[in-house]
Amino acid sequence: xxxxxxxxxxxxxxxxxxxxxxxxxxxxxxxxxxxxxxxxxxxxxxxxxxxxxxxxxxxxxxxxxxxxxxxxxxxxxxxxxxxxxxxxxxxxxxxxxxxxxxxxxxxxxxxxxxxxxxxxxxxxxxxxxxxxxxxxxxxxxxxxxxxxxxxxxxxxxxxxxxxxxxxxxxxxxxxxxxxxxxxxxxxxxxxxxxxxxxxxxxxxxxxxxxxxxxxxxxxxxxxxxxxxxxxxxxxxxxxxxxxxxxxxxxxxxxxxxxxxxxxxxxxxxxxxxxxxxxxxxxxxxxxxxxxxxxxxxxxxxxxxxxxxxxxxxxxxxxxxxxxxxx
Amino acid sequence: xxxxxxxxxxxxxxxxxxxxxxxxxxxxxxxxxxxxxxxxxxxxxxxxxxxxxxxxxxxxxxxxxxxxxxxxxxxxxxxxxxxxxxxxxxxxxxxxxxxxxxxxxxxxxxxxxxxxxxxxxxxxxxxxxxxxxxxxxxxxxxxxxxxxxxxxxxxxxxxxxxxxxxxxxxxxxxxxxxxxxxxxxxxxxxxxxxxxxxxxxxxxxxxxxxxxxxxxxxxxxxxxxxxxxxxxxxxxxxxxxxxxxxxxxxxxxxxxxxxxxxxxxxxxxxxxxxxxxxxxxxxxxxxxxxxxxxxxxxxxxxxxxxxxxxxxxxxxxxxxxxxxxxx
Ligand SMILES: Nc1ncnc2c1ncn2[C@@H]1O[C@H](COP(=O)(O)OP(=O)(O)OP(=O)(O)O)[C@@H](O)[C@H]1O
Ligand SMILES: Nc1ncnc2c1ncn2[C@@H]1O[C@H](COP(=O)(O)OP(=O)(O)OP(=O)(O)O)[C@@H](O)[C@H]1O
Ligand code: SF4
Ligand SMILES: [Mg+2]
Ligand SMILES: [Mg+2]
Numbered sequence: 001x002x003x004x005x006x007x008x009x010x011x012x013x014x015x016x017x018x019x020x021x022x023x024x025x026x027x028x029x030x031x032x033x034x035x036x037x038x039x040x041x042x043x044x045x046x047x048x049x050x051x052x053x054x055x056x057x058x059x060x061x062x063x064x065x066x067x068x069x070x071x072x073x074x075x076x077x078x079x080x081x082x083x084x085x086x087x088x089x090x091x092x093x094x095x096x097x098x099x100x101x102x103x104x105x106x107x108x109x110x111x112x113x114x115x116x117x118x119x120x121x122x123x124x125x126x127x128x129x130x131x132x133x134x135x136x137x138x139x140x141x142x143x144x145x146x147x148x149x150x151x152x153x154x155x156x157x158x159x160x161x162x163x164x165x166x167x168x169x170x171x172x173x174x175x176x177x178x179x180x181x182x183x184x185x186x187x188x189x190x191x192x193x194x195x196x197x198x199x200x201x202x203x204x205x206x207x208x209x210x211x212x213x214x215x216x217x218x219x220x221x222x223x224x225x226x227x228x229x230x231x232x233x234x235x236x237x238x239x240x241x242x243x244x245x246x247x248x249x250x251x252x253x254x255x256x257x258x259x260x261x262x263x264x265x266x267x268x269x270x271x272x273x274x275x276x277x278x279x280x281x282x283x284x285x286x287x288x289x290x291x292x293x294x295x296x297x298x299x300x301x302x303x304x305x306x307x308x309x310x311x312x313x314x315x316x317x318x319x320x321x322x323x324x325x326x
Numbered sequence: 327x328x329x330x331x332x333x334x335x336x337x338x339x340x341x342x343x344x345x346x347x348x349x350x351x352x353x354x355x356x357x358x359x360x361x362x363x364x365x366x367x368x369x370x371x372x373x374x375x376x377x378x379x380x381x382x383x384x385x386x387x388x389x390x391x392x393x394x395x396x397x398x399x400x401x402x403x404x405x406x407x408x409x410x411x412x413x414x415x416x417x418x419x420x421x422x423x424x425x426x427x428x429x430x431x432x433x434x435x436x437x438x439x440x441x442x443x444x445x446x447x448x449x450x451x452x453x454x455x456x457x458x459x460x461x462x463x464x465x466x467x468x469x470x471x472x473x474x475x476x477x478x479x480x481x482x483x484x485x486x487x488x489x490x491x492x493x494x495x496x497x498x499x500x501x502x503x504x505x506x507x508x509x510x511x512x513x514x515x516x517x518x519x520x521x522x523x524x525x526x527x528x529x530x531x532x533x534x535x536x537x538x539x540x541x542x543x544x545x546x547x548x549x550x551x552x553x554x555x556x557x558x559x560x561x562x563x564x565x566x567x568x569x570x571x572x573x574x575x576x577x578x579x580x581x582x583x584x585x586x587x588x589x590x591x592x593x594x595x596x597x598x599x600x601x602x603x604x605x606x607x608x609x610x611x612x613x614x615x616x617x618x619x620x621x622x623x624x625x626x627x628x629x630x631x632x633x634x635x636x637x638x639x640x641x642x643x644x645x646x647x648x649x650x651x652x653x
Pocket of ligand 5: 505
């Protein structure tokens with residue numbers, strides 16, 4: 001693999017769901033509607049946006065947990081197409097789920113939960129080898145061997161999230177979709193889990209797609225950040241670049257709305273408070289999805305969807321008026 | 327003039343099958359007119375139980391064991407349900423984290439708002455309806471007349487939370503208790519709601535008790551901050567004192583563990599160990615088992631609250647040691 005081939009590349013990914021809206025009637029919900037991005041090896045790409053904008057769906061459909069409606073996914077430069085491609089891909093790419101309380105079966109032991117992917121992918125020869133691997137994985141996430149025979153429901157949220165991470169590591173992945181892995185945890189526990197993700201990344205050279213809605217957490221952990229709105233990508237750039245110079249009107253208001261845990265900054269902070277609510281993805285606006293809440297919207301915004309363009313090196317934005325308003 | 331709210335040595339417990347859970351274990355604080363008081367603390371530290379105790383809406387086996395809660399000089403503990411009903415209707419209101427559980431899905435928004443107003447004021451049906459429309463307009467719900475006839479499921483999360491605020495404000499309370507009012511909401515919607523609460527507070531001159539685990543929300547909204555750990559107040563002071571001069575090891579740990587400008591690009595410093603189990607409370611300071619600088623005395627005895635300066639109190643032995651060594 002050459003230096004500048006990304007580990008993972010997603011091109012024009014679409015994931016539509018058919019929703020029954022009444023007697024013999026249905027409608028298409030465009031959960032993800034033409035999203036493109038790439039992730040380099042060893043990098044963390046943060047993915048943010050408001051509830052329902054399609055973050056989890058991006059993660060699931062790029063892993064082929066849903067069959068994408070359309071679009072292409074390339075891994076190490078090779079397109080994932082056949083069933084066999086998918087099977088091989090799943091050994092290298094896994095997911096840590098949003099809610100540590102519901103994503104693990106509470107009536108299963110820790111060793112069963114962590115061992116399951118080993119069984120599915122037949123990653124051991126003997127029973128002893130399996131046991132040893134489970135204990136090794138538990139060690140990586142700071143669980144000790146006595147925990148192995150205990151049940152998931154006996155653990156705190158932070159510990160459960162560690163179990164989920166150990167399970168994701170079982171296949172020796174290169175790439176992990178982390179779907180809000182710290183959102184359900186208490187603030188004092190979040191830092192432990194964030195550090196663990198960073199340590200594991202260094203140790204195994206992992207690549208992350210890190211989904212979260214806490215923008216301070218995302219900024220801390222990400223190299224680059226992607227911002228979504230109503231199924232579409234609106235901006236991608238280097239983490240510091242996007243925080244210091246957001247170009248899309250939605251990014252500007254989103255980042256300015258984050259409450260900063262510092263009273264002096266909070267008092268002087270100029271927040272751009274958006275009026276109106278997020279439209280339903282079943283009734284997405286024509287043209288630019290943000291135009292119903294955008295202070296800069298003009299006629300053109302209702303007519304055509306702005307192109308997702310690279311405006312400076314590695315800084316992509318989808319807005320008709322980028323150059324006029326910045 | 328009497329203080330608006332004065333809480334003294336309040337203790338509230340749940341009497342469960344496995345023992346007494348001392349959810350709130352002797353807390354004292356005051357709230358003055360027009361002020362915003364923040365309560366932060368770990369999950370399970372007693373923030374909500376403090377709020378429910380003030381309102382006397384504890385569920386299950388929960389009971390105020392001892393202590394005093396005075397509203398405008400009037401004792402509420404033991405005052406009886408009739409008095410409390412009046413207080414809840416006219417003086418102190420609460421909004422909860424999840425607006426869906428506090429709105430009835432089978433009635434229109436208008437019906438629920440007018441019922442609440444009729445219950446708590448002596449307005450007739452027509453007047454209550456007009457007042458409800460006025461309240462919806464106040465909380466920036468567009469086309470309020472039309473919205474009155476809709477059901478909760480037709481509202482977005484942010485709109486429902488605004489309806490809850492409208493309902494809480496309909497009786498013109500002196501104190502609004504907001505228990506994690508924006509936790510379930512998205513950042514841009516949270517910003518709308520916080521802005522709204524702040525402007526209403528200034529306009530109507532009410533006091534707010536803002537319960538949240540989000541230090542960002544505290545920094546943005548509060549004059550005064552209480553930090554709770556395991557049912558007790560470990561530290562209390564002005565927002566500036568708490569953020570720039572923390573004097574309890576839990577608060578220090580909490581501030582170190584959140585991502586900020588200061589630790590950008592560095593490892594976060596988590597608080598070690600696991601959260602407290604109220605049924606197995608350690609002797610001495612409840613935070614000692616997780617504290618990096620715990621001394622022998624911390625494991626034996628609880629530190630009492632010490633005045634750090636005019637605007638600041640904390641209960642931590644480290645301050646006692648410093649005070650002694652400075653003498
Ligand atoms: N399996 C499904 N069938 C139908 N609709 C779905 C399905 N999964 C997701 N959706 C819809 O697709 C949209 C995007 O959902 P998704 O879960 O990806 O959002 P999200 O950005 O992860 O939100 P959150 O921050 O709340 O987790 C939503 O409107 C959701 O209701
Ligand atoms: N109905 C109940 N029965 C038994 N214990 C309870 C009950 N309600 C609360 N508790 C206990 O009281 C303690 C304080 O709970 P409280 O809800 O006040 O915490 P909190 O600080 O609001 O936490 P969070 O941030 O998670 O909302 C907890 O340990 C909780 O388990
Ligand atoms: S394209 Fe138009 S509506 Fe969309 S963000 Fe840009 S200015 Fe606003
Ligand atoms: Mg999601
Ligand atoms: Mg609570």
